[in-house]
Amino acid sequence: MCDCSCASQLKDFGTIERFVEPCILLLLSQNPSHGYGLVEDLEKRCGEKVDIGNLYRTLRRMEKNGWVTSDWDTNDAGPDRRTYAVSSEGLHYLKEAVASLNRTDTLLHHLFEGYKNAHQKDTTL
């Protein structure tokens, strides 16, 4: 199943590919953070579990893509943290992703309309 679990309470339905990525970029654009810290933020914002192992891989992939940069933070107590921040490319990707998700949203509503017309015509729901 999809790790972009933000998108759905149920498995198998309606998860959006790579939905975590814009979510992460938005969170990081508000304040830089590290993988372990993002889990809680993502869950708070999306009400869903995110697999921590895949989150780390996602962050590395996003860095490889140039959307985020990382630096080791050795100052604080506890283990070192790899702190991520958004790049200008990342902001650009975020903008495009939001635009694309808006189109996705239109198609979604298209389906909702079709379903409503075909299967909910005479119910009060």
Added chain:
Amino acid sequence: MCDCSCASQLKDFGTIERFVEPCILLLLSQNPSHGYGLVEDLEKRCGEKVDIGNLYRTLRRMEKNGWVTSDWDTNDAGPDRRTYAVSSEGLHYLKEAVASLNRTDTLLHHLFEGYKNAHQKDTTL
């Protein structure tokens, strides 16, 4: 990339996993059809290309899941067609999928709000 191309004009952004499946179920619930015929309908409804090879595989998977049934149609001119129809399990899945996609939609709008507040506060867009 995702074959559920219904969900997006751009690749890499906002495609919804398994979005074709509810689309197919809705179309089939309106009138039974076959793989090759569904391509056009899906493109008409969603404005996107669907890989025909993957569509056939998707239909077989859906049949294996019990969501659709198929019969060979040898009557018409041209090559034989495997005609698909929705089962009651399929209608049940469609209902759940629509409900799940509604939750997905809520999360999408959550992201849109967050983005708007963080990055579009002082634009006229």
Added chain:
DNA sequence: CTTTACTATATGCTGTTTACATATACCTAT
């Protein structure tokens, strides 16, 4: 009559991503 194009279904292959498990290591409290 044969070649081209359209209709129709299906499989092969490879890369990406996912879910789940596991490894490593620092730090704090008991």
Added chain:
DNA sequence: ATAGGTATATGTAAACAGCATATAGTAAAG
């Protein structure tokens, strides 16, 4: 010491995607 929380990372198998290719019936053109 040892248990538990913080933190990053990799191993692995399965699923699914995109793209190419195989097969075959039909129909029109030349």
